Amino acid sequence: MSAPASEQASGRLSGKVGVVTGAGSGIGRASALLFAREGARLVLFDRTEEVYRTVAAVEEAGGKAIAMIGDAGDEADVAAAVARAGETYGRLDIFFANAGITGGVRGGFFDATPQVWEEVLRVNLIGPFLAIKHAAPAIRDGGGGAILCTASVAGLRSGAGPAQYSASKAGVINLVQTAAQQLAGTGVRVNAVLPGLTETGMTQPLFDGARAAGKEHKIGQLNPLLRGGRPEEIAEAALFLVSDAASYVNGQALAVDGGLSSSHPTARPPGDASRPTS
Template sequence: MNMRFEGKSIIVTGAGSGIGRATAMQFAREGGRVICADLTEGADATAAMIGDAATPLRMDAGREEDVVRAVDLAIGRHGRLDVMFANAGISGGLANIFDTSVDLITEVLRINVIGPFLALKHAAPRIVEAGGGAIVLTASVAGLRSGAGSPAYSASKAGVISLAQLGAQQLAGSNVRVNAVCPGLTETGMTQMIYDGARAAGKGDRLGRLNPLRRGADPEELAEVITFLASDAASYVNGQAIVVDGGLSSSHPFNRQEFGKTAT
């Protein structure tokens, strides 16, 4: 087993399920000491799966005091912070622009954009103190162009890509790299209803059919890319949005929703 994170102090938000859980477990398998942060009891479950190398933390990734608490916990437990994986996010449902309330988009932006912003703001200085490291933000193919998510979700993930670029530039000379990962369809807590519904209808084989690989991703496939970006193997990768979508965004086909008509 490659021990790329031996002795490294790592925070993973949204660690309670899906990509966050798979990545936290991968970090730990490679020697990392992980703060498993999540709003739900999934944080405790993930930490229990990992064992002594993990510490659970219940937190709201979009609240500044909670992010500060996560960073302080990592410093207190491990004496340093080397990697921040800002993964927590919410979907925002399926409403179009005209049916999206201000309250809904405000909450989506709070978690999906302000959360990564706070991760950058508070984690980066402590990673600098440790001599350098990496910050990875979870964006989405929906942030690249329309057709892969709701307006609220898509706009928020475009913001995450911008934060990765801005963070890389504003941390110039610090030896801290900032990148975003852009998953396509992946079986996670956020998409479980879609997967369950398709399987119940006998259409599970149609999931991911729009991408050239003709399937959705497993969270572990995303974890491999994220841990690469957080490792020294990616030492010259900075300010990028790395797409992991089975080839979907090479064309980005979708059923266009016309104004005044319901999507089919």
């Protein structure tokens, strides 16, 4: 059920205009729906036509969005998304650079080719750089706002993704720190959200395989919440970071991972470790 128009008008993103990349599924779709519900008018960007389904869902819930097909790692396409926001809505306040890929490599470290690394870095790291490069001036000229990039807990240390993916996400974490400093005095904040294991199109085979094998209970077993995440949970963190509630948060990397990154992986102690002792 969609929120009444009066409720949307008083949302946390009321009056804001945003671009969301990777909006055709997963975290991007969940964030688009949440941002729109909170009052944002959106340009939703993806390389697949699934983005039209996201726009339809936004409109069905009473929100406003338009779709763009494009490549998040292509400068012309990213610049066009920023321009489209200005042409359609008259301003830009938010850019959520969420699109990403793993590279699809099966096997170990030495199975990936330079071409795989180049493509992953192009989309996952150069893409957010392009978002900042083109969105920051537009957001600055509108009085300030927020750029958010999707990194990953894989960017913090080994063990949460393939090498090329992990390296690209480590780059995103440093990118937002560097960009925040470069944009000093502009009123443009730049942060990263770091999802842990979350059920999206990227991780669906893992979740489906565990369920088929009767091992769903083992998903997320290394984090203290003992479960995987949902796209909607990452979207809530993204909403905070792009909203005025985070007006003093800049150059930061927020892990949303059930506590996985609070510790290096270790064997659990004997006994019922999930039950606190008195």
